[in-house]
Amino acid sequence: MPSRIADPSLAKRGELSYNWAYSHMPTLTTLIERETPRKPLAGRRVGVCLHVTKETSVLVMGLARLGAEVHLTAANPLSTQDDIAAYLASQGINVYAWRGEQPKEYFDCIRQVLSANIEFLMDDGADAHVEAHKMGVHGILGGTEETTTGVIRLKALEKDGLLKYPVIAVNNAYTKYLFDNRYGTGQSVIDSILRATSLLLAGKTVVVCGYGWVGKGIARRARGLDAHVIVTEVDPLKALEAHMDGYKVMPISKAAELGDVFITATGQTGVIRGEHIEKMKSGAILANGGHFDVEIDVKYLNSAAVSKVEARPYTEEYRLKNGKRIYLIGQGRISNLVAAEGHPPEVMMMSFSNQLLSLIHLTKHHSEMQAKVYDVPQTVDQEVARTTIEALGIEIDEMTEEQKKYAESWLL
Ligand code: NAD
Ligand code: ADE
Numbered sequence: 001m002p003s004r005i006a007d008p009s010l011a012k013r014g015e016l017s018y019n020w021a022y023s024h025m026p027t028l029t030t031l032i033e034r035e036t037p038r039k040p041l042a043g044r045r046v047g048v049c050l051h052v053t054k055e056t057s058v059l060v061m062g063l064a065r066l067g068a069e070v071h072l073t074a075a076n077p078l079s080t081q082d083d084i085a086a087y088l089a090s091q092g093i094n095v096y097a098w099r100g101e102q103p104k105e106y107f108d109c110i111r112q113v114l115s116a117n118i119e120f121l122m123d124d125g126a127d128a129h130v131e132a133h134k135m136g137v138h139g140i141l142g143g144t145e146e147t148t149t150g151v152i153r154l155k156a157l158e159k160d161g162l163l164k165y166p167v168i169a170v171n172n173a174y175t176k177y178l179f180d181n182r183y184g185t186g187q188s189v190i191d192s193i194l195r196a197t198s199l200l201l202a203g204k205t206v207v208v209c210g211y212g213w214v215g216k217g218i219a220r221r222a223r224g225l226d227a228h229v230i231v232t233e234v235d236p237l238k239a240l241e242a243h244m245d246g247y248k249v250m251p252i253s254k255a256a257e258l259g260d261v262f263i264t265a266t267g268q269t270g271v272i273r274g275e276h277i278e279k280m281k282s283g284a285i286l287a288n289g290g291h292f293d294v295e296i297d298v299k300y301l302n303s304a305a306v307s308k309v310e311a312r313p314y315t316e317e318y319r320l321k322n323g324k325r326i327y328l329i330g331q332g333r334i335s336n337l338v339a340a341e342g343h344p345p346e347v348m349m350m351s352f353s354n355q356l357l358s359l360i361h362l363t364k365h366h367s368e369m370q371a372k373v374y375d376v377p378q379t380v381d382q383e384v385a386r387t388t389i390e391a392l393g394i395e396i397d398e399m400t401e402e403q404k405k406y407a408e409s410w411l412l
Contacts, residue, residue, distance in 0.1 A: 001096075001112060001116070003085075003089035003094055003095040003096065004097075004098070004109065004112075005082065005085040005095050005096075005097065005098055006080075006082040006085065006098035006099065007082055007086060008086050008089060008090065009086070010083040010085075010087075011083070011086040011087045011089070011090040012087075013083040013086075014057070014083035014085070014086050014087025014088070014090075015087045015090075017054040017057075017081070017083055017084060017087070018054055018057045018058065018061070018087055020054065020345075021053075021054035021055050021057065021058050021345045021348075024344070024345035024346055024349075025055065025058050025345045025346070025348065025349035025352070026349065026388075026391035027349040027350055027384060027387045027388045027391050028058055028062065028348075028352050028353045028356065029058065029062075029349075030387055030390075030391060031062075031353050031356055031357065031387060032062035032356070035066050035356075035360070036065055036066060039066055040066055040067070040360050040363060040364075041066040041068035041359070042066075042067030043069075044067065044068045044069070044119055044363060045068070045069045045071070045116060045117055045118045045119050045120075046068045046069070046070050046071070046118060046119070046120045046121075046359065047071050047073075047113040047114060047116065047118035047120070047121040047122070048060060048063070048070055048071065048072045048073070048113075048122045049073050049074070049075050049113065049121070049122065049123045049124060049125075050072075050074075050122060050123075050124045050146065051075050051076060051079040051080070051124060051337050052072065052074045052079070052080040052081060052084055052085050052088075052095070052097045053079070053081050053084060053337070053341060053342045053348075054081060054084050054341070054345070055342065055343070055345050055348035055349075055352065056072075056084070056348075056352070057084045057087065057088055058345070058349075058352070059352040060072055060088055061088070061091065062356060063356070063359070064091070064092070064093060066360075069094075070093050070094065071094045071096070071112070071113040071116040072088065072093055072094065072095045072096070072113070073095075073096045073097050073109040073110050073112065073113045073128070074097035074101065074106070075123070075124035075125050075127065075128075075146075076106075076125075076333060076337060076338075077101040077102070077103065077105070077106040077333075078099060078330065078333050078337070079099070079333075079334065079338060080097045080098055080099045081099070081341070082098055085097050085098060094116065096108075096109035107127075107131065110127060110128050110131050111131065111135065113128065114128065114131060114132050114135060114137050117139060118139070118140060119139060119141050120140070120141060120142055120143060120362055120363070121143040122143065122144045122146070122355055122359065123143060123145050123146065123150060124145070124146035124147050124150060124291075125147055125150045125153075125291045125292070126145060126150035126151075126153040126154055129143055129150070129153075129167065130153060130157070132164075133157065133162060133164060140164070141165060141366040142166045142167065142168070142363075142366040142369065143165060143166075143167045143168075143362075144167065144168045144170050144355055144358045144359060144362070145167055145168070145169050145170060145171060145373075146170050146171060146176075146351065147171050147291050148212070148213075148214075148291070149267045149290070149291035149292060150171070150291070151171050151172060151373065152267065154167050154169070154373050158371070158373050163372065163373070164371055165371055166362065166366060166369035166370060166372055166373075166374055167372075168361070168362065168373075168374050168375070168376055169374065170351065170354045170355050170358055170376055172375050172376060173354045173375070173376035173380070173381045173384070175351075175353070175354060175384040175385050176354050176376070177213050178213070179347050179350050179351075180343060180347050180348070180350065180351045181212075181213035181214045181217065182213045182214070182216055182217035183217055183347055184217070184342075184343030184344065184347035184348070184351075185213075185214040185217050185218060185265070185289055185336060185343065186214075186216075186217025186220055186221040187217075187221055187343070187344065188336035188337075188340050188342055188343050188344070189214075189217075189218050189221075189263060189287065189335055189336045189340075190218065190222060190225065191340040191341075192287065192314075192329060192338070192339035192340035193261065193263070193285065193329060193335065193339075195314075195339055195340050196287075196312060196313070196314045196315045196329045196330070196339040197312065197315055197327070198312070199285075201226070201227045201261070202226035203226065203227070203228075204227050204228070204260040204261055205227065205228045205229075205261070206222040206227040206228070206229050206230070206259065206261045206262075206263065207231075207232065207252075207255045207256075207258070207263070208222065208229060208230070208231050208232070208247075208263050208265060209231075209232045209262065209263065209264040209266055209272065209295070210232070210233065210264065210265040210266035210267070210290070211233050211235075211238040211239065211242040211247075212238065212265065212266070212267075214265040214289055214290070215231065215265040218265055219231055219242070219245075222261075222263075223247075227261070228248075229247050230247065230248045230249070230250060230255045230258060230259065231247045231248070231249050232250065232255055233249065252271065252276055253275070253276060253279075256272075256276040256277070256279040256280050257279050257280070257281070259280065259281075259284060260281065260283070260284060260285065261285045261286075262280075262284065262285070262286045262287070262296075263287050263288070263289055263335075264286075264288045264290055264295035265288075266295060267290050267291060267292075267295075268290070268294075269292075269294040270297060271295045271296070272286060272295065272296045273297045273300065274297055274300035277297070277300065277304075277320075277326060278320070278322065280324065281324070282323070282324040282325050282326075283324075283325055283326075283327070284324075284326050284327070285315075285327045285329065286326065286327065286328050286329065286332070287329040287330070287335040287339075288329075288330075288333065288334065288335055289334065289335060289336060292334075293333040295332070296328070296332040298328065298331065298332040301318050301326065301328060302318075304318075304320055304321065305318040305319055305320055305326075306319050306320070307319045311327065314330045314335075314338060314339035315328070315329055315339075316328045316331070349388070350384055350388055353384045353387065353388075354376050354381070354384055357380040357384070358376055358377075358380060361377055361380065
């Protein structure tokens with residue numbers, strides 16, 4: 001099938017962007033170069049449903065170099081970098097993705113990938129895995145899942161006895177969530193708010209909803225820019241952690257009156273609702289860093305507002321009946337990929353090395369695996385850590401023979 005992209009003439013710009021990412025993802029490129037002579041994916045048909053970014057292009061070109069036939073679609077209707085889609089299409093990758101897809105088009109593109117007789121499926125958020133199950137697609141031997149929300153959905157599918165093939169939860173590798181979710185989202189969500197609003201964070205009150213890995217990263221970066229940070233949580237342990245990390249912790253109903261900027265990072269639905277928005281200061285800014293656009297009640301904003309204008313690219317101004325102005329970044333969708341470029345390459349190199357090595361693992365071991373959600377093999381996680389340490393030129397110590405013995409003995 002021919003690619004479906006916005007504008008093939010953007011390919012040259014996309015190539016420059018690909019080159020930039022390639023030269024800043026040494027873990028991934030080292031692994032790709034190491035595996036190239038063996039061609040471990042020769043003849044494999046791989047469906048990929050990831051945000052179509054410059055970092056993803058390095059992974060996708062790598063899969064093709066290792067022998068795979070790749071069919072690529074986007075993990076969000078608004079996250080595609082059209083120049084990258086054009087570059088990949090110009091390199092013979094089957095790409096069905098453009099920025100600003102309508103909901104039907106978004107699922108049509110996913111279905112197009114699923115109709116390409118794929119054997120393996122890489123996903124981010126589980127829309128493609130779920131669609132494959134709804135369509136009753138046969139022939140998928142295994143898959144991977146990039147993000148927390150997707151892993152939760154797939155575990156629910158497994159619990160209901162409906163999961164049809166093994167899936168490796170890439171998100172759950174240490175070398176993924178400790179870096180991507182925390183440092184990657186921390187920087188890129190703040191980056192998206194700065195790009196979209198061009199305002200100062202110093203001295204502002206930033207409310208972070210959710211103190212999981214993503215929330216921790218965002219709170220820390222906001223504090224680093226001298227904002228006053230409030231955390232909201234539902235889990236007492238996480239709330240305590242936020243308290244001991246020095247943040248103010250309170251319910252969203254109280255934080256609503258105090259915040260200048262609100263950032264959701266829970267993976268949950270209805271976190272900021274109409275009753276909270278009504279209480280906010282005029283000029284409050286709302287952004288979502290979670291996977292789906294369900295955390296902020298955008299429907300409420302659309303129904304309660306007397307007017308809505310695009311104040312700046314990716315910044316919508318809603319005027320409420322009570323006269324207040326509320327700003328929403330990127331339609332309440334994953335703001336770092338909509339209003340910025342997603343995580344930096346140095347973080348994505350670890351996430352995508354886990355993707356690459358997990359896929360290779362599946363090609364070798366799928367027949368011994370069950371239709372379950374698996375963690376990334378420890379050997380893969382360790383290999384990604386080791387390769388990254390080496391790539392960054394960081395030297396570490398090695399245990400002495402005496403220490404190795406000591407670590408394994410009970411008689412001291
Ligand atoms: P996590 O499970 O580590 O953290 C989520 C936290 O939110 C938990 O501590 C939970 O107790 C809390 N929470 C749940 N409901 C809440 C509510 N109503 N109010 C306040 N807190 C609540 O998950 P994570 O890895 O931090 O991921 C969070 C979301 O971000 C997921 O949707 C994930 O898929 C997404 N994600 C996005 C990016 C990105 O690029 N924007 C990257 C990684 C993950
Ligand atoms: N998720 C978060 N940032 C990303 C990026 N730069 N590329 C692909 N997926 C991402």
